[in-house]
Amino acid sequence: MQEIQTHIARRPKAAISLASINVFHLRNPIVVSIWSLIYPGFGHMRLVSIAKGVFLFTGELLINTQTHLNMAILYSFTGNYIMAKQVLDTRLLLLYCGILVFAIWESYRIAIEINKFSVLADHENDPLVPTVLSASGLNVFEKRNPWVAMAWSMLIPGAGHLYSLSIVIAVFMMIGGGVIIYLSHLLPAISYTAIGQIAQAKEVIDWQWLINFPSFYCFSIFDAYTKSVEINKIFDQEQAQFLRNNYQSPLFEMPCNRREIECT
Amino acid sequence: MYLVASFHYSLHTEIAIAKVEELGIKKEQIFAVPLEIRGETRNIFDTIHHADGVSMFDGGAILGTFCMVLGVIYGFVLAWGPIIWGLLGLGGGFLAGFLLDISFTKLKHSKARRSEKDGELFLMVQCDPPQVEQVKNTLWDHLALGVAVLPGN
Numbered sequence: 001m002q003e004i005q006t007h008i009a010r011r012p013k014a015a016i017s018l019a020s021i022n023v024f025h026l027r028n029p030i031v032v033s034i035w036s037l038i039y040p041g042f043g044h045m046r047l048v049s050i051a052k053g054v055f056l057f058t059g060e061l062l063i064n065t066q067t068h069l070n071m072a073i074l075y076s077f078t079g080n081y082i083m084a085k086q087v088l089d090t091r092l093l094l095l096y097c098g099i100l101v102f103a104i105w106e107s108y109r110i111a112i113e114i115n116k117f118s119v120l121a122d123h124e125n126d127p128l129v130p131t132v133l134s135a136s137g138l139n140v141f142e143k144r145n146p147w148v149a150m151a152w153s154m155l156i157p158g159a160g161h162l163y164s165l166s167i168v169i170a171v172f173m174m175i176g177g178g179v180i181i182y183l184s185h186l187l188p189a190i191s192y193t194a195i196g197q198i199a200q201a202k203e204v205i206d207w208q209w210l211i212n213f214p215s216f217y218c219f220s221i222f223d224a225y226t227k228s229v230e231i232n233k234i235f236d237q238e239q240a241q242f243l244r245n246n247y248q249s250p251l252f253e254m255p256c257n258r259r260e261i262e263c264t
Numbered sequence: 265m266y267l268v269a270s271f272h273y274s275l276h277t278e279i280a281i282a283k284v285e286e287l288g289i290k291k292e293q294i295f296a297v298p299l300e301i302r303g304e305t306r307n308i309f310d311t312i313h314h315a316d317g318v319s320m321f322d323g324g325a326i327l328g329t330f331c332m333v334l335g336v337i338y339g340f341v342l343a344w345g346p347i348i349w350g351l352l353g354l355g356g357g358f359l360a361g362f363l364l365d366i367s368f369t370k371l372k373h374s375k376a377r378r379s380e381k382d383g384e385l386f387l388m389v390q391c392d393p394p395q396v397e398q399v400k401n402t403l404w405d406h407l408a409l410g411v412a413v414l415p416g417n
C-alpha cells in the first residue's frame with residue numbers, strides 16, 4: 001500500500017486561522033503571572049490559552065461583582081475599614097482566593113512550557129503557512145506597527161487587536177470593555193471631569209465597576225502592542241524560511257568562484 | 265555582473281524578487297541571505313527576559329496599571345476625582361516602570377540592543393551588463409536599503 005505523503009508539523013511555531021494568529025514566543029513567566037495577579041485570565045490570554053483566559057476572567061468578574069470585592073478594596077485603601085467589612089458578601093468570597101492563586105500559578109507554568117515549545121519549534125523549523133483565505137475573510141502574516149496598535153487600543157479597547165489580526169481577543173475586549181464602560185458610568189464622569197464638575201463626576205460613577213476598568217484598559221493596550229511585535233517576528237521568520245528554501249540554489253555562481261577560475 | 269542589495273523583511277522584498285524575475289532573471293541567478301533574526305537564540309535562559317525586544321514595555325505597563333488602579337481608588341477621597349488621578353497614576357506609573365526597565369536593561373545588557381534600522385537580509389542578483397540598470401532600479405523601487413554593483417566578468 002502506498003504511504004500518504006502528508007507532512008504534519010510536530011512542533012509548529014505558529015498557527016493561523018481566519019479569526020486569529022497564535023504564536024509560540026518566548027515570554028517572561030514572571031511578567032505573565034503578574035498579569036494574572038492584576039486580573040485572573042489576563043496571563044492566560046497573554047499566552048496562547050485564549051479560551052481559558054476568557055473563562056477565568058468571566059468567573060472572576062462574576063465573583064467580584066457578587067461579593068462587592070472592589071468596594072471592599074476601595075474602602076480598605078481609603079481607611080474606612082468598618083464599611084469594608086460590611087459591604088462584603090461572604091458567600092463567594094473565599095472562592096476568589098482560589099481562582100486568583102490558581103490563575104497565577106497556572107499561567108506561570110504554561111509560560112515555562114510554551115518557552116520550551118518555542119525553542120523546540122525554532123529547532124524543528126517547519127515551513128509556516130502565511131496565508132488563510134476563505135469565502136468570508138482573509139488572515140495573513142503581515143507587518144503591523146505596534147505603536148499604531150497601541151494608539152487604537154487607547155481609543156477603543158480591542159481596536160488594536162482588530163488591527164493586529166487577533167479577532168477573537170478583539171471581540172472579547174470590545175464586549176468586555178463596552179460592558180465595563182457602560183456599567184461604571186465612565187463616560188459621563190469623564191464629561192463632568194472635563195468641565196470641572198468633579199463632585200458630580202464622583203456622584204455619577206459606579207465604583208464597583210469602575211475599579212475593573214484600569215486593569216482592563218491597560219491590558220488591552222499592552223497586549224495589542226505585544227501581539228503586533230510577535231506577529232511581526234513570525235512574519236520575518238517565515239520570510240527568511242521561504243527565501244532560504246527558494247533562493248539559495250546551488251547553481252548560483254558565486255563571485256569568488258569566478259575569480260579563482262580567472263586566476264588559474 | 266552582480267548586484268547586492270539589503271532589505272528589511274517585508275512584503276516589498278518579495279515583490280522586488282518577483283519583479284526581478286519578471287525581467288527575465290532566473291531563480292538560480294538570485295541568491296538570498298536572510299540574516300539570523302535577533303532574539304531567536306536557542307538558549308532559553310538568556311532570551312526570555314531581554315532579547316525579545318518586548319520587555320522594555322513590560323515594566324511600564326505593569327507599574328502603570330497598578331498606579332492607575334490606586335489613582336482611581338484614591339480619587340474617591342481626593343479633590344481632583346478618580347479620572348484625573350487615574351490618568352496621572354497611569355502616566356506616572358508607566359514612566360517610572362519604563363525608566364526602571366531601561367536602567368536595568370542597560371546595566372545588564374548594554375550591548376544587547378541593536379538598531380532596528382540595519383538591513384535584515386541581503387539579495388545577490390547575477391545578471392548580464394545590459395540588465396544591470398533595470399534590475400537596480402527595480403530593487404530601489406521596492407525599498408532596498410542599499411544597492412551595490414560588483415563587476416563579475
